[in-house]
Amino acid sequence: MDKRLEQQSALFVMDGVKGGHDGMNYGTPKKFRKKQQNTLDVATLASEVRAGNRISLSKAITLIESSNAEHKQQAQSLLQELLPHTGNSIRIGITGVPGAGKSSFIEAFGSMLCELGKKVAVLAIDPSSSISGGSILGDKTRMEELVRKPNAFVRPSPSAGTLGGVHKKTRETMLVCEAAGYDVILIETVGVGQSETYVRGMVDFFLLLVLTGAGDELQGMKKGIMELADGIIVHKSDGDNIRPARKTVQEYKQILHFLQPATPGWMSTALAVSSHEKTGLQETWEMIRAFQEKVYASNYWTIRRHKQTRDWFHAMITDHLLDSFYQNTDNKMQVSRLEEAILQGQLTVTQGVNKLFEK
Amino acid sequence: MDKRLEQQSALFVMDGVKGGHDGMNYGTPKKFRKKQQNTLDVATLASEVRAGNRISLSKAITLIESSNAEHKQQAQSLLQELLPHTGNSIRIGITGVPGAGKSSFIEAFGSMLCELGKKVAVLAIDPSSSISGGSILGDKTRMEELVRKPNAFVRPSPSAGTLGGVHKKTRETMLVCEAAGYDVILIETVGVGQSETYVRGMVDFFLLLVLTGAGDELQGMKKGIMELADGIIVHKSDGDNIRPARKTVQEYKQILHFLQPATPGWMSTALAVSSHEKTGLQETWEMIRAFQEKVYASNYWTIRRHKQTRDWFHAMITDHLLDSFYQNTDNKMQVSRLEEAILQGQLTVTQGVNKLFEK
Known part of the structure; x- marks a missing residue:
């Protein structure tokens, strides 16, 4: 997410929470309406979730599970809103x-x-x-x-x-x-x-x-x-x-x-x-x-939870690095060619890795 | 290692094996001598290792354990030479x-x-x-x-x-x-x-x-x-x-x-x-x-050994990707800053990962 956009969106969310939960935007200039509508939805959803509405909770989870790019961004705004709770x-x-x-x-x-x-x-x-x-x-x-x-x-x-x-x-x-x-x-x-x-x-x-x-x-x-x-x-x-x-x-x-x-x-x-x-x-x-x-x-309760969050963050960093590497078709093909050569004893494992990253 | 250079070096190694084990290079044009000398050493070492000479075996292992760039290359030539055995x-x-x-x-x-x-x-x-x-x-x-x-x-x-x-x-x-x-x-x-x-x-x-x-x-x-x-x-x-x-x-x-x-x-x-x-x-x-x-x-013997070699290769690929990422001081600093923000509940883990890779 772009940094400026995120700050903006965080502000809109705050406005939404302060300014009533009916989803209407009295007095908002027309040109901002669409954008604000989106972010207000997140704020409304957040307060409905916190109020214990099960339908809203289901909606929130569907948002989190969605692979749509806009939904993903909304899901993260929602989560950030809910984090303190x-x-x-x-x-x-x-x-x-x-x-x-x-x-x-x-x-x-x-x-x-x-x-x-x-x-x-x-x-x-x-x-x-x-x-x-x-x-x-x-x-x-x-x-x-x-x-x-x-x-x-x-x-x-x-x-x-x-x-x-x-x-x-x-x-x-x-x-x-x-x-x-x-x-x-x-x-x-x-x-x-x-x-x-x-x-x-x-x-x-x-x-x-x-x-x-x-x-x-x-x-x-x-x-x-x-x-x-x-x-x-x-x-x-x-x-x-x-x-x-x-x-x-x-x-x-x-x-x-x-x-x-x-x-x-x-x-x-x-x-x-x-x-x-x-x-x-x-x-x-x-x-x-x-x-x-x-x-x-x-105090192991807190120690473990912090460790779990850190591990989650680092696992996601590793996932990202591996995904970006293996999503590249050239890399994937080269890995399986080199794997074959290694198994047939034509190359050492170290030589295989060196070849892969020599560019 | 450059592919051409590696083929060349493999050839020299082969020459070394065929052409006597005394380490001398009768009739080699002067300008090639140094390079060939190096590769001949590896070939000689390889045959000494294979002949069961324990001092040469120790030398070979020291070469493998060395972190010197030239030694590393020689170690890989030596290993490639020995792989079939x-x-x-x-x-x-x-x-x-x-x-x-x-x-x-x-x-x-x-x-x-x-x-x-x-x-x-x-x-x-x-x-x-x-x-x-x-x-x-x-x-x-x-x-x-x-x-x-x-x-x-x-x-x-x-x-x-x-x-x-x-x-x-x-x-x-x-x-x-x-x-x-x-x-x-x-x-x-x-x-x-x-x-x-x-x-x-x-x-x-x-x-x-x-x-x-x-x-x-x-x-x-x-x-x-x-x-x-x-x-x-x-x-x-x-x-x-x-x-x-x-x-x-x-x-x-x-x-x-x-x-x-x-x-x-x-x-x-x-x-x-x-x-x-x-x-x-x-x-x-x-x-x-x-x-x-x-x-x-x-047949599980062979299945396991193949799996071990493949796993070794993939573990080294992952190590390489993680090392290149974390060796960058900026990345390391950003990771620990984001980790702190996540633990304090200011950011979701996904937002942290997105921020890290947004550039």
């Missing part, structure tokens, strides 16, 4: 193998939190959704109880392309939800692979859902995932499954004892939960509250 | 907490391999050595038995600065050792932190050394390290320690069962070893041989 939630990442019952857990856990008076936002990060396109409809129908709660906001997966993009948009969506007064943000990882590491990098507490039979379960999971978890839920602990679930909880506790803690000063632990019978949900919330208290007290 | 070793990475006895294990294990008729090269990767400077002398005095074996070559840690640099140099050193006919390359991680991941990315088999009392041990280790290991050695299993070591072996086997295997098709396992009593060393070699057989058969 962000950060006042607990951000919880939730992951687990397919079939672990993430949606039914979020439905039950989120509903309980709403009944405790919390405002709960559910976001999903799904780097694969642009390919499969499958989970968006799924989200809408899965959490029937939760979506009817006035305190809940359930947003389906963003449909953005690259993982870097989803990452960025989920972070920005999270900030908008915080400005809208949501106390608890639940971020569900829908995809497999890299998404867990991304989510770990944007949340305070990371929850792993597993089923009984720990060994077999973990075979299908990403390496190192257990060491990212602040808490493990052994899910579907109901009926005949209660006893094996309790045994699995003990097994996980034993493994967690061997591993380095995901959060300094917090000993990760495991719990048996049934979303069907609604057991273990309060204990889950107590665990998260105990975590929050400990990590607040040690 | 590389790849015929088993590359073993060895890591463990300080005090686990990595050096005494390498001393005992390497000596046993030499007695089996293997040629063994020991390299160390130590990203911290440029700061501490401590481990270089240590290496020389530690492996007294091994360094006296005619079949062994022990190279102290490289003294290069950045991790990226060490990484690259250890890889290239490994290739030179392979061209010199070493069958087993042992790469010891001396530092802590990132180095394990780098070493995992350049070896076939990754060995983790631990002591008895698994839980306490692992507390000091890097997250996810156990999931990188193809084998775990419970070390110092001698005297009163034999029983607890056997118990620890069982505990590790149980944990390994829960984790995703480091190498597809290979079930990572644990062994008790005493380097002092020389027990468990043959079992360690049998384990590595069994691994090799399995992974060869599934």
Whole structure:
């Protein structure tokens, strides 16, 4: 964004906030009207979001997810407007193998939190959704109880392309939800692979859902995932499954004892939960509250959040540099030619890199 | 390197190989002598390395580690010359907490391999050595038995600065050792932190050394390290320690069962070893041989090595792009100014990135 234009737009936004929220511009000279109209929309949207209007919140997130250049600029003005009102939630990442019952857990856990008076936002990060396109409809129908709660906001997966993009948009969506007064943000990882590491990098507490039979379960999971978890839920602990679930909880506790803690000063632990019978949900919330208290007290809460923001900034700088390099067709072709020559033993790796950048 | 110059130099190198190894240039016109002398040295060095001359091998590695521009070019000519003769070793990475006895294990294990008729090269990767400077002398005095074996070559840690640099140099050193006919390359991680991941990315088999009392041990280790290991050695299993070591072996086997295997098709396992009593060393070699057989058969051996080379190339491209960006003082200053503004909530992360690249 041009610097002058940005300052101007910031001013218009301020005017908009001061000068009534009806979107009309009495007495504004005609030649400024169109421009001011645009920026006033952002200001109005910002105050509607802050007032807790869920339709406006949805609109704001759509603006953030848009790839249209004008929308992108408006989204950034909106975010800048909302920034001072962000950060006042607990951000919880939730992951687990397919079939672990993430949606039914979020439905039950989120509903309980709403009944405790919390405002709960559910976001999903799904780097694969642009390919499969499958989970968006799924989200809408899965959490029937939760979506009817006035305190809940359930947003389906963003449909953005690259993982870097989803990452960025989920972070920005999270900030908008915080400005809208949501106390608890639940971020569900829908995809497999890299998404867990991304989510770990944007949340305070990371929850792993597993089923009984720990060994077999973990075979299908990403390496190192257990060491990212602040808490493990052994899910579907109901009926005949209660006893094996309790045994699995003990097994996980034993493994967690061997591993380095995901959060300094917090000993990760495991719990048996049934979303069907609604057991273990309060204990889950107590665990998260105990975590929050400990990590607040040690100041690691702020340290981690600052680190996450810095890492996000640096990751976006790296993404930008790599994108600009690989978007150039010549570079891309030369890289794959050189790669081939290296694999065939015609060139050393260093020679390949030197050739690439010799111009 | 200029393409024409490189072809020329490759020709000179070929001439050097064909035309006797005494380094003299009978009948060469005076005006070419200096240039040809340089390239002939590389060819001579290459053939000396291939003939198994350990002094020449040391010289070749010093050339690779040099930061002098001319040396760098010569090092790359040398490597290109040697490339067709590389790849015929088993590359073993060895890591463990300080005090686990990595050096005494390498001393005992390497000596046993030499007695089996293997040629063994020991390299160390130590990203911290440029700061501490401590481990270089240590290496020389530690492996007294091994360094006296005619079949062994022990190279102290490289003294290069950045991790990226060490990484690259250890890889290239490994290739030179392979061209010199070493069958087993042992790469010891001396530092802590990132180095394990780098070493995992350049070896076939990754060995983790631990002591008895698994839980306490692992507390000091890097997250996810156990999931990188193809084998775990419970070390110092001698005297009163034999029983607890056997118990620890069982505990590790149980944990390994829960984790995703480091190498597809290979079930990572644990062994008790005493380097002092020389027990468990043959079992360690049998384990590595069994691994090799399995992974060869599934073709994952080649798949992994190709992937490692490609990853190395792409990591060096990324390093180059990031270095050129951050080496610019203006960029560096702007990044830290923007970072500050972002942390204080004045700018969104996206706005920060846009500002950085708006020029």
